[in-house]
Amino acid sequence: MTPFLVSDKWYDIRDLGNLSRALLDAADKVLPGGVVYVLAALIGFVASFLLFVLPSQLIIGVYGERRIIGRMQSRLGPNRVGPFGLLQPIADAIKLIQKEALTPAQADRVVMYIAPIIFVMPAVLLWAVIPFGENMVIADIPVSLMYFLAVSALPVIATFMAGWSSNNKYSLFGAMRIVSMAISYESPLVLALLGAVVMSGTISLSGMVAWADQYTIWMVFVQPLALVIYFICVSAELNRTPVDIAEAESEIVAGYLTEYSGMKWGLFYGMDIGYALAASGFAATVFLGGWTLFGLEKWVPGWMIFIGKTHLFYFLFIWTRGTLPRLRADQLMAFAWKFLLPLGVFNLLIVSTERMLWAEQDYAKGLIYVFALVNIVLSVGLVYAWARFNGYRPERSPTRPRLVKQAGGYIPVGERP
Amino acid sequence: MDGFGVSLAFWVLAAITLVAAAGVMVSRNLLHAVLFLILTFVGVAGFFVLLSADFIAMAQVIIYVGAIAVLVLFAVLLTPRASRDNGETRWALPGMLLAVCLAAIFLFVIHDTAWKTRDGVPQGLSASDLGTALLTTWVVPFEIASVLLTAALVGAIMLTRSPEEEAEDALA
Amino acid sequence: MTGIIKSEPFVINIGPQHPSTHGVFRIKATVDGEKVIDAEMVMGYLHRSMEKLAEERTYTQNIPFTDRTDYLSSMSNNLGYCLAVEKLAGIEVPPRGNAIRVIMAELQRLASHCMAVGAFANDTGAWQTPVMWAFREREKILDIFEVTSGARLTCNYMRIGGVAFDLRPEFEPMVRRILRDFPPFIDEMEGLLSENEIFIARTRGIGVLTPEMAINSSLSGPMLRGSGIAWDIRKADPYCGYEQYDFDIPIGYNGDSYDRFIVRLEEMRQSLKIIEQALDGLPGGPFRTEVPLALRPPKGEAYARIESPRGELGYYLVSDEGPSPYRFHIRPPSFINLSALKEMTVGGTVADAIVVLGSIDIVVGEIDR
Numbered sequence: 001m002t003p004f005l006v007s008d009k010w011y012d013i014r015d016l017g018n019l020s021r022a023l024l025d026a027a028d029k030v031l032p033g034g035v036v037y038v039l040a041a042l043i044g045f046v047a048s049f050l051l052f053v054l055p056s057q058l059i060i061g062v063y064g065e066r067r068i069i070g071r072m073q074s075r076l077g078p079n080r081v082g083p084f085g086l087l088q089p090i091a092d093a094i095k096l097i098q099k100e101a102l103t104p105a106q107a108d109r110v111v112m113y114i115a116p117i118i119f120v121m122p123a124v125l126l127w128a129v130i131p132f133g134e135n136m137v138i139a140d141i142p143v144s145l146m147y148f149l150a151v152s153a154l155p156v157i158a159t160f161m162a163g164w165s166s167n168n169k170y171s172l173f174g175a176m177r178i179v180s181m182a183i184s185y186e187s188p189l190v191l192a193l194l195g196a197v198v199m200s201g202t203i204s205l206s207g208m209v210a211w212a213d214q215y216t217i218w219m220v221f222v223q224p225l226a227l228v229i230y231f232i233c234v235s236a237e238l239n240r241t242p243v244d245i246a247e248a249e250s251e252i253v254a255g256y257l258t259e260y261s262g263m264k265w266g267l268f269y270g271m272d273i274g275y276a277l278a279a280s281g282f283a284a285t286v287f288l289g290g291w292t293l294f295g296l297e298k299w300v301p302g303w304m305i306f307i308g309k310t311h312l313f314y315f316l317f318i319w320t321r322g323t324l325p326r327l328r329a330d331q332l333m334a335f336a337w338k339f340l341l342p343l344g345v346f347n348l349l350i351v352s353t354e355r356m357l358w359a360e361q362d363y364a365k366g367l368i369y370v371f372a373l374v375n376i377v378l379s380v381g382l383v384y385a386w387a388r389f390n391g392y393r394p395e396r397s398p399t400r401p402r403l404v405k406q407a408g409g410y411i412p413v414g415e416r417p
Numbered sequence: 418m419d420g421f422g423v424s425l426a427f428w429v430l431a432a433i434t435l436v437a438a439a440g441v442m443v444s445r446n447l448l449h450a451v452l453f454l455i456l457t458f459v460g461v462a463g464f465f466v467l468l469s470a471d472f473i474a475m476a477q478v479i480i481y482v483g484a485i486a487v488l489v490l491f492a493v494l495l496t497p498r499a500s501r502d503n504g505e506t507r508w509a510l511p512g513m514l515l516a517v518c519l520a521a522i523f524l525f526v527i528h529d530t531a532w533k534t535r536d537g538v539p540q541g542l543s544a545s546d547l548g549t550a551l552l553t554t555w556v557v558p559f560e561i562a563s564v565l566l567t568a569a570l571v572g573a574i575m576l577t578r579s580p581e582e583e584a585e586d587a588l589a
Numbered sequence: 590m591t592g593i594i595k596s597e598p599f600v601i602n603i604g605p606q607h608p609s610t611h612g613v614f615r616i617k618a619t620v621d622g623e624k625v626i627d628a629e630m631v632m633g634y635l636h637r638s639m640e641k642l643a644e645e646r647t648y649t650q651n652i653p654f655t656d657r658t659d660y661l662s663s664m665s666n667n668l669g670y671c672l673a674v675e676k677l678a679g680i681e682v683p684p685r686g687n688a689i690r691v692i693m694a695e696l697q698r699l700a701s702h703c704m705a706v707g708a709f710a711n712d713t714g715a716w717q718t719p720v721m722w723a724f725r726e727r728e729k730i731l732d733i734f735e736v737t738s739g740a741r742l743t744c745n746y747m748r749i750g751g752v753a754f755d756l757r758p759e760f761e762p763m764v765r766r767i768l769r770d771f772p773p774f775i776d777e778m779e780g781l782l783s784e785n786e787i788f789i790a791r792t793r794g795i796g797v798l799t800p801e802m803a804i805n806s807s808l809s810g811p812m813l814r815g816s817g818i819a820w821d822i823r824k825a826d827p828y829c830g831y832e833q834y835d836f837d838i839p840i841g842y843n844g845d846s847y848d849r850f851i852v853r854l855e856e857m858r859q860s861l862k863i864i865e866q867a868l869d870g871l872p873g874g875p876f877r878t879e880v881p882l883a884l885r886p887p888k889g890e891a892y893a894r895i896e897s898p899r900g901e902l903g904y905y906l907v908s909d910e911g912p913s914p915y916r917f918h919i920r921p922p923s924f925i926n927l928s929a930l931k932e933m934t935v936g937g938t939v940a941d942a943i944v945v946l947g948s949i950d951i952v953v954g955e956i957d958r
Contacts, residue, residue, distance in 0.1 A: 073721035111448065143544060146475035150462075153483025157455060160490050164448060176494065183487055203472075203544055325713040325787050328940045398783035401814075401848065401855045403837035407824035410800045411817055413842045 020047070048127075060311050061273040062089035065318050072322040093266065101262030108165035115165065116260075116267040119158035122151045123274030130281050131206050133291050133302035144205040145193055148282055149186075152237055155275065156182040159239075162268075166259035177329050182237055184336040189233035191344030195226040195351045196286050205282075209290030215365055218289040221372040225347045225379035227287045229340055231316065234279045236332070238272065240321055276317055277310060284309035338390060346382055350375065427467055434460030447493050455486045472544045598626060603942065605634050611708060611946070612953030618934070618942060625942055628934045630927060635957040643917040648674050648884045649749060651917065655904075656743035658919060659955040661704055664697035664734070665897040667747035672828055673893035673904035674749045678886035684872045686751030687830040691867045692764070693737075693746060694829070694895070695860040696730050699771070701898035702853045702860075703727040705950040709850060710782055712947035713791045719781060726774050733763050749884060751877025761868065768865055775857055783851060796933040796945035798844040806929045810900025810922055811852045812949060816844030822896040834866045846948035853950075856898075883912040899923055899950055921955040 020043055028036045063078065063086060070077030079085035103109055129144040131137035141147060156179055163175020196219050197203055200211040212218055220227045260268060284290065288309045291302030327335065354371050361367055404411065437460060440453035458481040465474035506512075551559050604615040613634035619627040639658060643651045655670045656663040668690055675682065682690075707723030731741040736759055738746035746753050782788045798808075803816045813820055821838045823831045839855035841848025886908045894903040900922025907916040926949050934942040 069718075073718045074725055075721055108446075108448070111452070141471055143471045143475050146472065146479065150475045150478035150483070153479060153487075156487060157452075157482065157490075160487075161448075161452065164494070172494075179487055179491065183484065186483065321716060322718050323781075325710065325716075325782075325785065325791060327787055328791060328938060330938065331790055392786075394786065398779045399847075399851055401839035401841050401852050403839055403855070404819040405824075405837060406819070407821050407838065408819045410804075411819055411840060413817060 096266035111165035126278035185236035188340035192229035815841035
């Protein structure tokens with residue numbers, strides 16, 4: 001591991017791990033037995049709430065999303081509750097808690113109860129492996145990337161449980177669609193992440209950040225196609241528009257969520273955003289360089305940089321949600337299998353070749369910039385060529401209808417009106 | 418494997434896994450059986466973590482829970498009479514006989530094997546070692562497995578084509 | 590080795606409470622997997638027996654009823670009804686009344702198409718952004734209606750023999766502002782949706798209506814024009830002085846939902862053209878001929894039709910020399926246009942059925958009356 005220029009002092013806020021460690025060591029001398037663990041849990045809870053839950057999930061997530069989408073639709077978002085509407089998520093949470101959570105009589109109560117709990121798991125578990133700063137990672141396991149993939153398999157099960165147990169045809173419809181779509185998009189996701197793994201040579205997230213810092217280049221420049229594929233696939237896993245057929249409001253009335261109300265629905269909704277933020281954090285670590293910013297982390301705390309990058313990526317999610325219409329289910333799956341999967345395979349071929357060439361040059365630093373340039377050009381060309389190969393021609397200008405002056409009969413296409 | 422935490426984790430995981438496996442057999446609702454199966458998979462992944470084989474643990478969750486369990490769920494969904502009671506079957510007696518025979522074989526094997534124990538932390542298997550092994554020493558079985566999976570995929574697609582698509586293909 | 594794995598078809602109800610059925614309207618769709626194999630429409634949830642109620646009221650008292658059939662284009666409804674009564678009773682409308690009627694009808698067409706286009710984009714899943722933009726423009730038109738007639742939605746503005754009130758002095762600047770602000774909005778909608786690959790993939794080739802099918806089902810309006818048939822009642826059977834205005838009829842290419850969408854966008858442009866010409870050449874003089882309060886038209890029957898934003902809206906009146914009509918029948922375009930729904934949805938998926946329904950642009954008040 002390359003040494004990062006972060007000092008070891010306890011007052012260095014760039015690495016809050018030092019501060020908490022010093023505090024806990026001091027407390028261990030004073031407090032009896034294992035009470036210090038309670039204190040550690042308390043500190044962790046407070047710190048994570050203040051640093052990450054409050055700004056990320058509540059403010060940027062719930063409030064920011066609704067505000068930004070409101071502005072995109074030329075209307076104000078929530079701005080009544082509290083100053084600038086900042087207490088809106090709290091008001092939502094209180095409302096949902098005091099609501100009666102109806103369960104249909106014929107529904108499977110136990111499974112319906114457990115489904116939101118399993119759905120919450122990824123959003124919570126994922127933050128355990130993401131490095132926020134120098135020593136600020138809760139569990140530095142050497143296979144963090146695969147941990148992300150493992151954890152992202154859980155919401156699929158949860159949505160299926162939710163859809164099946166509601167004893168409702170619409171919910172079952174939604175469950176069927178979500179499961180088939182999620183597994184279609186898992187393969188390109190793995191391939192995209194595999195490109196990043198091959199280039200950096202490590203599966204752990206701390207390793208990725210170290211790689212980005214060592215070669216002072218972000219993975220996104222070396223692997224732009226991987227980021228695009230990751231973005232699309234993660235949108236699919238998260239059920240966000242343009243791929244949110246599972247809860248397509250205007251079609252099957254909330255799909256697998258139809259029978260959920262009260263805080264159970266609140267958990268689904270909240271974790272929609274929470275998981276999106278976790279996936280944004282993950283992307284920020286792998287592709288956008290984590291908590292390093294080309295050496296800026298010597299002055300600015302790393303976790304601030306990281307939170308900024310996460311929210312930047314999350315803004316992309318919000319942006320596509322407010323703009324794009326939704327694809328049909330079979331079009332989505334055709335897109336995943338016929339378009340994204342081959343692109344992922346091509347990407348893997350290219351990156352493997354480059355890694356081999358790079359290894360022969362003993363990992364020269366300048367060569368990676370050449371590869372970045374080549375990759376950007378190649379990615380654009382590859383997407384274009386593969387789309388044309390699949391028979392897709394873009395519309396150059398908007399189609400206008402034909403105009404006639406006289407009312408007459410049928411004018412076939414091709415005849416002059 | 419020393420340490421109080423490790424032992425506790427082992428016993429807890431063992432309890433969860435065995436209870437879930439029992440649940441798979443005992444539950445009358447087919448969907449509940451599948452959910453217990455998923456819990457069993459997760460428990461086995463926990464055992465891999467205890468043995469410091471983290472790559473295999475994650476692979477276990479990704480493949481078993483993420484793909485195979487979903488496959489089983491799909492099968493349950495498309496079965497017309499999936500909501501029938503899982504317990505009624507004509508094969509109860511032969512099943513029990515088979516289970517007793519298998520249990521006997523397992524017990525004898527476990528009793529007769531000379532188990533070696535080792536002290537200290539087990540040697541983990543890192544991803545790079547696994548990858549190297551798969552692609553140099555064991556490359557032929559690896560490729561054969563890939564071909565087998567592709568054949569299964571193609572076969573599944575062929576099996577599920579509707580008549581119109583087959584007619585379309587015959588003309589093209 | 591086919592047909593081994595089969596899923597059983599089941600019946601789902603799209604509606605009557607559904608965010609996308611544009612009102613209380615129900616489709617009983619038999620679905621096999623994702624494909625629709627049968628679609629049956631169930632209507633009547635909004636039946637208010639207007640045709641029977643109209644037989645108790647005088648001709649002038651029936652005008653508010655017509656507001657509420659197609660509540661999204663009330664000016665057009667009023668216009669059709671007044672034309673039918675004038676045809677029955679042989680009343681002439683002064684030129685200023687005709688010009689004001691034309692301006693109001695075209696403004697109403699703009700407002701109704703805003704709603705249609707926005708709701709259609711919402712059906713394809715564009716998550717309410719185009720709807721909000723369309724409604725922003727529609728609000729400006731509804732403000733004009735409020736200034737002129739006192740109400741935003743159910744205007745009750747046309748009278749037998751002309752219009753109810755004269756134009757206020759604020760009217761012309763507001764309309765000029767709309768003429769200036771609307772074309773950028775239509776360009777914005779085009780830029781957002783017409784070139785959008787996802788939108789095209791959702792709507793192109795969906796709900797294709799062949800010209801023969803369209804004519805055989807007596808469709809009208811943008812549905813007919815989307816299939817390539819150049820038929821517009823404003824050109825074929827002009828009323829209210831439409832023959833003096835210069836405008837084009839947009840027609841589509843293939844008859845799918847995408848063509849209907851672009852036809853509606855282009856109709857908005859043509860409406861702006863008509864409004865400009867009518868406003869520039871607005872004659873002076875009286876805006877209404879006086880008719881008695883309880884009009885008793887001579888015995889006979891009359892059928893008048895107009896081009897409402899949804900198609901051919903016809904009113905059939907039979908008089909028996911009493912103060913109220915003997916028979917009052919509305920030929921609603923949405924109801925007739927729905928007869929092609931089954932053809933268009935069978936074979937597609939449920940999502941396609943929703944998109945097709947959005948492209949027909951129904952108003953349930955009109956279907957059920």
